[in-house]
Amino acid sequence: MAAYDRVLVEIANGIGTITLNRPEKLNALDWPLCDELREALALLTKSDGVRVVVITGAGRAFCAGADLGVLEANGPALVAAGKDVALAIRTAPQPVLAVVNGPAAGGGANLALACDYRIASDQASIGQVFAKLGLVPDWGGTFFLPRLVGTAKALELVWSARMVSAPEALALGLFERVVPHAELQAEARRLAELWAGQPAGAVRRAKEALYRSDASSLASMLDLEIRQQNELFASPEARERIEGAGASLAKRSR
Numbered sequence: 001m002a003a004y005d006r007v008l009v010e011i012a013n014g015i016g017t018i019t020l021n022r023p024e025k026l027n028a029l030d031w032p033l034c035d036e037l038r039e040a041l042a043l044l045t046k047s048d049g050v051r052v053v054v055i056t057g058a059g060r061a062f063c064a065g066a067d068l069g070v071l072e073a074n075g076p077a078l079v080a081a082g083k084d085v086a087l088a089i090r091t092a093p094q095p096v097l098a099v100v101n102g103p104a105a106g107g108g109a110n111l112a113l114a115c116d117y118r119i120a121s122d123q124a125s126i127g128q129v130f131a132k133l134g135l136v137p138d139w140g141g142t143f144f145l146p147r148l149v150g151t152a153k154a155l156e157l158v159w160s161a162r163m164v165s166a167p168e169a170l171a172l173g174l175f176e177r178v179v180p181h182a183e184l185q186a187e188a189r190r191l192a193e194l195w196a197g198q199p200a201g202a203v204r205r206a207k208e209a210l211y212r213s214d215a216s217s218l219a220s221m222l223d224l225e226i227r228q229q230n231e232l233f234a235s236p237e238a239r240e241r242i243e244g245a246g247a248s249l250a251k252r253s254r
Contacts, residue, residue: 006033014051014196016044023059028067034081045092051196056099065106082139093204110139127163199237
């Protein structure tokens with residue numbers, strides 16, 4: 001476990017876990033937490049031994065957004081940190097899994113939305129609460145939210161500044177999966193272990209391609225697929241798995 005204060009970092013069985021660690025403040029974002037979060041993301045995403053990155057919160061919240069005291073004193077720095085964090089998550093070669101254990105509000109909501117997948121407790125909630133402070137979404141909210149729920153719904157969520165319950169968030173596509181609170185950590189671990197067991201090169205290329213498709217034509221994506229597959233056909237992992245699948249098929253057909 002790395003020696004941080006406001007985040008806890010653990011690596012086990014190819015899974016790197018970052019736990020936001022200000023439970024007494026509902027893991028609200030202050031400058032030291034943002035700084036440590038950026039460092040932890042850099043540490044894990046650059047490690048060949050980490051196949052999946054998990055982000056969660058200590059205590060009863062995922063992340064309450066900006067610490068209001070810090071926001072008043074140094075709001076622009078917190079907003080700028082969100083750019084670094086969102087880009088680090090989206091450009092990470094590994095899948096990044098948000099384990100939403102409780103409320104995720106403001107910047108905390110968008111930290112979750114930046115991740116590739118969100119599994120949440122049935123006690124979790126998520127909300128774009130910025131309008132309550134006379135602000136607009138940051139930490140990537142204006143990018144992630146309409147892509148998940150559509151523009152009209154995104155505007156409603158922003159203008160209402162309401163917290164969305166886990167069942168509604170699941171229906172809207174803000175959460176991909178909701179499980180009973182007592183089962184959240186075990187279910188998240190099973191999912192992370194499944195992903196960690198896949199060939200890293202194929203996982204990385206799939207993430208790159210699917211995100212690139214948002215701003216690409218069909219023809220350019222077909223060219224990218226051909227290039228990626230040719231690279232993977234030459235990889236030891238793909239060769240071994242293809243040969244194994246072929247041998248298994250031949251055995252079954254006898």
